[in-house]
Each structure stands twice: as C-alpha cells, then as structure tokens.
Amino acid sequence: MPSEDRLPIYELADDLVAALRDPAGSRRLILQAPTGSGKSTQVPQMLLDAGLLGERGRVVVLQPRRLPARMLAARVARERDTTLGQEVGYRIRLDNVTSARTRIEYVTEGILLRQMLGAPSLGGVAAILFDEFHERHLYGDITLARALGIQETTRPDLQLIVMSATLETGTLEKYLAPCRTLVSRGRTFPVTTEYLPRPAPFDRIPAWELAAEELARLAAAHPAGDALVFMPGAYEISRTLNEIRHHPRLGQWLARPLHGELPPAEQDAAVAVYPGRRKVVVSTNVAETSLTIDGVRLVIDAGLARVARFDPYRGINTLLIEKISRASADQRAGRAGRTAPGHCLRLWTEAEHADRPAQETPEVGRLDLAEVVLTLKASGVDDVYNFRWLEPPGRRSLDRAELLLRDLGALDRATGRISAVGRQMLTFPVHPRYARMLLAARERDCVRPVALLAALTQSRNLFTRSEGRKMDEDRDDLLGAEHESDFFLLMRAFRFAENSRFDPGRCRRLGIHAQGARQAAELFAQFLDIEQKHGGNPDAQKDHGRDRSEDIRRCVLVGFSDQLARRLDEGTLRCQLVGNRRGTLARESAVGKARLIVAAEVREVQQRGDELNTLLSLATAVEETWLQEMFPDDLGATEEVFFDDTARRVMVRRQRRFRDLALDEKLSDDPPKEGAAALLAEEVLAGRCPLKNWDAAVEQWIARLNALSHWMPELGLVPIGPDDRRALIEQLCYGATTYKAIKERAVWPAVRAWLSPQQQAWIDEYAPERIEMHTARGPRKVKLTYPEPGDGAPPVLAARIQELYDVTGSVKVAAGRVPVVIQVLAPNHRPIQVTQDLANFWRESYPKHKAELQRKYPKHEWR
DNA sequence: GAGCACTGC
Numbered sequence: 001m002p003s004e005d006r007l008p009i010y011e012l013a014d015d016l017v018a019a020l021r022d023p024a025g026s027r028r029l030i031l032q033a034p035t036g037s038g039k040s041t042q043v044p045q046m047l048l049d050a051g052l053l054g055e056r057g058r059v060v061v062l063q064p065r066r067l068p069a070r071m072l073a074a075r076v077a078r079e080r081d082t083t084l085g086q087e088v089g090y091r092i093r094l095d096n097v098t099s100a101r102t103r104i105e106y107v108t109e110g111i112l113l114r115q116m117l118g119a120p121s122l123g124g125v126a127a128i129l130f131d132e133f134h135e136r137h138l139y140g141d142i143t144l145a146r147a148l149g150i151q152e153t154t155r156p157d158l159q160l161i162v163m164s165a166t167l168e169t170g171t172l173e174k175y176l177a178p179c180r181t182l183v184s185r186g187r188t189f190p191v192t193t194e195y196l197p198r199p200a201p202f203d204r205i206p207a208w209e210l211a212a213e214e215l216a217r218l219a220a221a222h223p224a225g226d227a228l229v230f231m232p233g234a235y236e237i238s239r240t241l242n243e244i245r246h247h248p249r250l251g252q253w254l255a256r257p258l259h260g261e262l263p264p265a266e267q268d269a270a271v272a273v274y275p276g277r278r279k280v281v282v283s284t285n286v287a288e289t290s291l292t293i294d295g296v297r298l299v300i301d302a303g304l305a306r307v308a309r310f311d312p313y314r315g316i317n318t319l320l321i322e323k324i325s326r327a328s329a330d331q332r333a334g335r336a337g338r339t340a341p342g343h344c345l346r347l348w349t350e351a352e353h354a355d356r357p358a359q360e361t362p363e364v365g366r367l368d369l370a371e372v373v374l375t376l377k378a379s380g381v382d383d384v385y386n387f388r389w390l391e392p393p394g395r396r397s398l399d400r401a402e403l404l405l406r407d408l409g410a411l412d413r414a415t416g417r418i419s420a421v422g423r424q425m426l427t428f429p430v431h432p433r434y435a436r437m438l439l440a441a442r443e444r445d446c447v448r449p450v451a452l453l454a455a456l457t458q459s460r461n462l463f464t465r466s467e468g469r470k471m472d473e474d475r476d477d478l479l480g481a482e483h484e485s486d487f488f489l490l491m492r493a494f495r496f497a498e499n500s501r502f503d504p505g506r507c508r509r510l511g512i513h514a515q516g517a518r519q520a521a522e523l524f525a526q527f528l529d530i531e532q533k534h535g536g537n538p539d540a541q542k543d544h545g546r547d548r549s550e551d552i553r554r555c556v557l558v559g560f561s562d563q564l565a566r567r568l569d570e571g572t573l574r575c576q577l578v579g580n581r582r583g584t585l586a587r588e589s590a591v592g593k594a595r596l597i598v599a600a601e602v603r604e605v606q607q608r609g610d611e612l613n614t615l616l617s618l619a620t621a622v623e624e625t626w627l628q629e630m631f632p633d634d635l636g637a638t639e640e641v642f643f644d645d646t647a648r649r650v651m652v653r654r655q656r657r658f659r660d661l662a663l664d665e666k667l668s669d670d671p672p673k674e675g676a677a678a679l680l681a682e683e684v685l686a687g688r689c690p691l692k693n694w695d696a697a698v699e700q701w702i703a704r705l706n707a708l709s710h711w712m713p714e715l716g717l718v719p720i721g722p723d724d725r726r727a728l729i730e731q732l733c734y735g736a737t738t739y740k741a742i743k744e745r746a747v748w749p750a751v752r753a754w755l756s757p758q759q760q761a762w763i764d765e766y767a768p769e770r771i772e773m774h775t776a777r778g779p780r781k782v783k784l785t786y787p788e789p790g791d792g793a794p795p796v797l798a799a800r801i802q803e804l805y806d807v808t809g810s811v812k813v814a815a816g817r818v819p820v821v822i823q824v825l826a827p828n829h830r831p832i833q834v835t836q837d838l839a840n841f842w843r844e845s846y847p848k849h850k851a852e853l854q855r856k857y858p859k860h861e862w863r
Numbered sequence: 864g865a866g867c868a869c870t871g872c
Contacts, residue, residue: 093871108871109872110871113872138871139871233867235866235867260870289869289870429872458871458872586866603866
C-alpha cells in the first residue's frame with residue numbers, strides 16, 4: 001500500500017548516488033519510475049545533498065510544461081524551507097525566478113535549448129535531469145542529443161539523468177550507452193482493466209452513446225468515486241455530455257467537459273470536487289498528462305485522439321482522429337488509480353488492443369522540423385541528416401525543413417549552412433516563418449504591428465469557437481468589417497481585450513479568450529524587447545506616406561510565400577496553392593473576396609463522413625504587383641498548347657505563374673502552327689480524329705513500300721516507320737487547328753511524295769497491288785494483301801480452289817524473290833490451307849480433302 | 864455536424 005511518508009524513489013537513492021559518483025562511470029543514467037514515485041522532486045535534492053553538484057554547480061530539471069515547472073519548484077523550495085528563487089528556482093518563458101545562488105532549477109525544454117545556443121558548454125550546470133522524457137517532445141529529444149554531444153566534448157563532468165515513466169528503455173539504453181538503468185516502483189493504486197467482448201459497431205452506435213451506456217452499467221458496479229471519459233475532441237465531448245445528461249440511470253451524476261479550448265473557469269469546474277455528488281468528466285488528452293483530476297476511480301476510454309502531423313510530402317499539417325497507443329491507454333487507465341484502487345473500461349477488444357502501436361510516434365517523427373533544423377545549424381550541425389537523432393526523422397521531413405529555410409533565406413543556397421539572416425532570425429523565439437516576417441518588418445518600419453501579429457498566432461486561438469449568430473454579429477459590429485487580413489481582425493480583437501484590461505466577462509461576450517490575449521500581450525512585449533536589444537527601434541514608424549496595411553501584408557507574404565493561393569473561381573472558397581496543392585478557404589475568413597491570398601495555416605481535417613478537407617485559415621490578401629517586386633525570380637509565363645476534346649480544336653493556354661501556381665489563365669485559338677500540327681497528328685494517330693482519305697489503300701501502299709525495301713534493298717527505298725508516319729500526318733495537318741479542317745484533306749499526294757516517280761513505279765512493278773494468275777477460266781488479276789507494317793512478311797493471295805486448278809508453280813513478287821502466300825479457300829470461302837508451295841499442296845494435301853469437299857459441295861467441279 | 868488534440872522558446 002502506498003504510504004505518504006516514504007516515497008518509493010528513496011529505495012534507489014543509494015544506487016543512484018553511487019552510480020553517479022563512480023569515477024569510472026559514464027555519468028549517464030536512466031531512471032525508470034512511474035508517476036507518484038517522487039522522482040521529480042526528490043532526485044534533484046539527492047544530487048545536491050550528496051554533493052554531486054560540486055561547490056556551486058546547478059542541477060537543471062527539464063520539464064515539458066510550464067505549470068509543473070513552477071509547481072515543482074515551489075514544492076521543493078517549501079520542502080527545503082527556502083524562498084523560491086534562492087536555492088530552488090524555475091525558468092519558463094517570460095518568467096525567470098532564479099538567482100546566482102540557485103542550485104536546483106526547473107526549466108522548460110525550449111529554454112534550455114535556447115541556453116545551449118548562447119552558452120554551448122553550459123557553464124555552471126553540473127547535471128541535467130530530463131523529466132517525463134517518455135513523452136518524447138521535440139525539444140526534449142534535441143536537448144538530450146545536444147547534451148550528449150556536450151558531455152563528449154567540452155563537459156565530460158556533466159551528469160545526464162533521463163527519467164521516464166512508461167518508456168520502453170531498450171532504444172534509449174543503446175542511445176545513451178554506456179549507461180546504467182535504475183528502476184523504481186510507483187505509488188499508485190491497482191487499476192483493473194476491462195475490454196469490450198466484441199468490437200464496438202461505431203458505424204452504427206456512436207462512441208458517445210456507448211460510453212454513456214457503459215457508464216450507467218459501471219456506475220452501479222462501482223458505487224464510489226468519480227469517472228473520467230476520454231474522447232478525441234470538443235464535438236465528441238459535447239455529444240457524450242448530452243447522452244449522459246439524458247440517460248435515465250445517470251440522473252444523479254454531475255457531468256463536466258474538459259478540453260484545452262475551454263475558458264479557465266470551466267476547466268476549474270471540471271477539476272473541482274463536488275461533495276455529495278458523483279462527477280463524470282468527459283475530457284480530451286489534456287487529462288492524460290497535463291491535468292490531473294483527484295477522486296477519479298473509473299475511466300472509460302474511447303481510445304481515440306486527434307493527432308497533429310506534418311505531411312512533409314505535401315507540406316500540410318493534418319489533424320486527424322487516430323487510435324491511441326497501448327502506452328497511452330495505460331497512462332489513461334492509470335488516471336483511475338491516483339487516490340484509490342480503480343477500474344478502466346476500454347471501448348475496444350483485447351485482440352484489437354494487441355494490434356495497436358506500443359508507443360505514440362514521437363514528435364520528431366511527425367512535426368514540422370524547420371525551427372529545430374535552424375537551431376541545429378546555428379549550433380554548427382551542418383549535416384542534419386547525420387545528426388545523432390535518438391530516432392531519425394524521415395528524410396523527407398528534413399528535406400522539407402531545409403527547403404523552407406532556404407526559401408526564407410535562413411540557409412545559404414549553395415552550402416546549406418546557416419546564413420546571416422538565419423542567425424538574426426534565431427534571435428526571435430518563434431517559428432522561422434514569423435522570425436523572417438519580423439526581420440522584413442524591420443526594413444519596412446512596421447515591427448510593432450508584425451510583432452503583435454506574430455504574438456497572436458503563438459497563444460491558443462484568440463477567438464473562442466463561434467457560439468451562434470448573435471455573438472458573430474456582436475463581434476462584427478465591434479470589430480468592424482475587414483477584407484484585407486484575418487490577422488487584422490485578430491489585432492483588433494486584441495486591442496479590444498487590452499482596452500478592457502483583459503476582463504474575462506467583457507471578452508467572453510465577443511468570443512475572445514481574455515487569457516489568450518493576455519499571453520499574447522506578454523509575447524508581444526518580448527518580441528519588442530528583443531527588437532530593441534538588437535538595435536532596432538520598434539517605434540521608428542517613419543511615415544513614408546505608405547499604407548501600413550500593405551507593409552504588414554507584404555511581411556506576411558515574405559514568411560508564407562510558399563502558401564500563396566489563388567481563388568479558383570469567384571464566389572467559391574476553393575483555392576489552388578503553390579506546390580500543386582488545393583484547399584478551401586475557411587468560411588469565417590475576412591478575405592473571402594480576394595483573388596490572391598497567403599494562408600498562414602494549411603491544415604487537413606476530417607469532415608463529416610470522414611472526408612478530408614484541406615482548410616486554409618489566417619489568410620491575408622496580397623497583390624500581384626508585390627510578387628513582381630519581391631520575388632522577380634519566381635515569376636514566369638507558360639504557354640501550353642492542347643487539344644480540346646469537345647471543341648475538337650487545338651487551343652493555347654497562356655499562364656503567368658508564381659513558381660508552379662498559375663496566377664491567371666488565358667485561352668485562345670491561335671496556337672503556333674508546329675504545335676497545332678503535332679497535337680492534331682497525335683489525335684489522328686490515336687484514332688480519335690480519323691482522316692477520311694487515309695484509307696486501306698494508303699495503308700497497303702505503305703506496307704508494300706516497307707516490304708519492298710526489305711526484299712530489294714538495292715532499290716534504296718526508304719521505308720515509312722512510325723516516326724515517319726507521324727511526320728507525314730503532321731505535314732498533312734500543317735496550318736490547321738481544328739479537326740474539321742483536316743478531316744477531308746487529300747492524303748495521297750503527300751504520301752506519294754515520299755518517293756520519286758521512279759520509286760513509285762518500282763512499287764507498282766515489284767510489289768503490285770494485284771497479280772495476274774492463270775486460272776481455269778483464263779488469266780485474271782487477283783488482289784494481294786501485304787501484311788502491315790510490311791517488315792518483310794510475304795503478301796497473301798486468297799483464291800477458291802477451283803480458280804487454282806491450273807496454277808501449279810508458286811506465285812512470286814519482288815522480281816521472283818518472294819513467293820506469295822496462297823490461302824486456298826473452299827467454296828464457302830473458308831480457308832483449307834495456307835501455303836507458299838502450291839505444287840506440294842496438290843500432291844500431298846489436296847487428295848486428303850477432296851472426298852469430303854466433293855460430298856459437301858457436289859455441284860462444284862472437282863478435279 | 865461546419866471545421867480544429869496538446870505542448871514549448
């Protein structure tokens with residue numbers, strides 16, 4: 001049974017200290033300890049108290065989230081009876097509560113990575129503790145990799161301890177080798193797990209119905225404690241709440257939603273304790289790691305989550321519903337055992353469970369790596385492909401990141417090394433796109449608005465989800481009409497929030513997140529501060545008599561030129577983007593009428609019926625003339641000649657392009673003559689536009705020519721091959737642009753002109769169309785058929801047996817060189833025999849057939 | 864039912 005006084009981690013204290021103190025040791029340690037072991041608060045103190053930090057060294061405890069960083073620091077300070085910020089402190093973005101005397105500091109992941117950029121040998125840091133490493137955040141991965149490098153080069157004394165709750169440690173051990181692994185127990189209560197007996201028919205019964213039904217069943221069997229239901233998103237949560245609230249057997253339950261978009265007051269309401277009532281919280285992934293809810297003893301898990309991914313092939317973010325991993329399901333189940341033994345129902349079968357992935361894909365394998373790649377390049381890692389990744393990202397992800405950084409000018413085009421611009425960009429702690437925008441703003445003296453714009457995109461969505469027409473209208477009334485950029489609407493909303501001193505009530509009426517606006521204000525201040533420190537003057541708004549809106553929008557274009565889009569048609573939201581992508585402009589976008597826009601967000605989401613839709617949001621209207629001025633090298637024109645199947649004519653499509661995106665398109669029917677002839681010839685050859693006069697006789701003539709060129713090479717005849725045929729037809733089509741114009745054109749003159757009159761005469765002589773034969777009824781001209789394509793196969797003569805009685809020798813063409821193949825036909829024109837040697841036929845074959853033929857056709861003459 | 868999980872510098 002877990003006890004309050006003695007944390008399980010103490011059992012490891014001696015081993016831990018011994019391992020780190022070992023002079024022959026590697027100073028690398030993996031600490032596998034589940035939630036509640038006390039590792040986050042106790043291990044740093046063990047290091048300090050055992051003297052492992054030296055005289056004045058610090059231990060940095062890396063945290064994935066800000067709130068726990070602060071809370072843990074406060075708790076440890078309390079345990080050690082000191083003021084926060086003295087011996088124990090924390091550093092998170094915009095909040096540094098440490099001092100020169102600080103020995104234990106809780107730091108969020110991004111902060112340490114930034115620190116490594118400025119001070120690569122990490123002076124003063126004796127040890128780094130990577131807490132919650134199993135969550136595998138991007139910055140955690142990179143920070144560990146860099147820390148290993150630092151330890152191997154300038155800081156062999158640096159101690160690295162990787163702490164992880166559920167991680168399968170095999171790959172990590174290999175990665176850190178040589179290292180030691182210590183394992184500790186947790187301090188949670190047992191949780192029993194139950195699966196569905198058979199797969200849930202989610203196509204017929206939605207997950208929310210099933211969850212409510214199962215809650216009613218389990219509520220009776222487990223009479224104590226609160227419940228937690230995991231759903232993938234806000235929509236599913238609201239449906240589940242609806243089911244629960246209307247369920248006849250769940251009337252006494254208090255049901256509360258919990259997800260990140262919720263205002264803080266409602267989040268508090270979900271976490272709060274309601275004495276005397278049973279509570280069910282329906283939550284997204286927030287409750288899996290970020291928030292803990294005390295008193296939960298029952299978990300119902302739909303097993304789904306919306307997972308963000310970046311598709312490096314298309315350069316599109318996706319946010320699709322996926323099945324969670326086994327590790328994630330265990331983490332969710334554990335939420336039932338924090339205060340007492342609990343129970344977890346998984347809405348899938350045990351067999352299905354075995355098929356799920358063991359772990360979630362780490363962020364490094366699914367997110368946009370542009371920012372991380374730039375950071376690595378700044379640290380001297382020129383070849384990011386061969387960086388010491390714990391798990392290397394896909395090649396395409398790195399390609400895509402480098403491509404974007406090159407487009408932004410952050411990397412040298414030729415060498416791929418970081419450029420001066422790239423280094424300047426890194427002074428701003430934002431995605432490279434926004435950093436680049438801020439640099440562009442410096443040149444245009446509009447840093448202030450662009451800094452605000454950048455700040456507004458970093459915090460959670462400033463606008464709450466629309467809650468009906470009324471709020472939309474109020475918002476429109478107050479914020480005014482906007483046609484140039486969605487960013488401008490955000491900025492106005494921010495100004496409103498600021499003027500109302502971030503009052504949650506006033507903001508909420510307009511659907512504005514007061515908290516989000518407050519965070520944006522802090523970021524805004526940070527960006528302006530950085531600008532000032534680097535010699536800029538954010539208030540240098542010299543008035544050049546220019547349109548401020550235009551300056552700002554041009555900056556947006558600099559950061560997102562690869563997400564330029566053109567409206568496909570007026571009145572539609574469908575857009576064509578650079579990079580051969582398509583998307584739909586968000587319906588609430590203010591720039592609904594602009595023809596050219598840049599979208600700061602391109603995201604693929606699931607629509608009703610699981611259909612996928614690429615959604616363009618945070619859009620800004622841009623002008624084509626800007627492209628000309630700002631990206632002259634990326635503009636071009638194309639001219640495409642094509643055959644219009646319905647009009648049956650050759651047309652020209654002339655486009656002006658920005659990279660591969662057509663800016664406009666003009667169709668005309670004045671194609672260049674060569675191009676038109678070639679396309680018409682193509683249609684003729686494919687049989688879609690037959691030439692009336694290119695008949696069987698023409699084909700036979702070509703076959704004769706080709707055959708004769710084989711049989712009698714001394715004549716010097718040039719055969720008509722497939723290419724020549726194409727050239728001939730092209731020549732026939734020359735000057736025309738429509739099928740109508742070529743359909744009736746004369747063919748013979750052009751084909752015949754292939755040969756000189758002398759050569760034409762040879763064809764008639766040596767490969768004649770008809771040949772004279774002495775039949776029983778006298779001489780007769782019989783037609784020869786030359787097999788196509790005329791590669792030397794002999795011509796065929798078909799004749800009824802009675803016509804052949806007097807023909808004994810073989811019939812020959814090509815000056816007697818090529819015996820004609822004779823098809824001997826019965827009176828019904830069915831072939832009896834095919835032969836080049838008629839004499840042999842009369843002698844060997846004919847006698848065998850004669851009797852039967854005579855019986856069948858008694859009226860014919862049979863010799 | 865319109866179309867959105869969670870963090871972090």
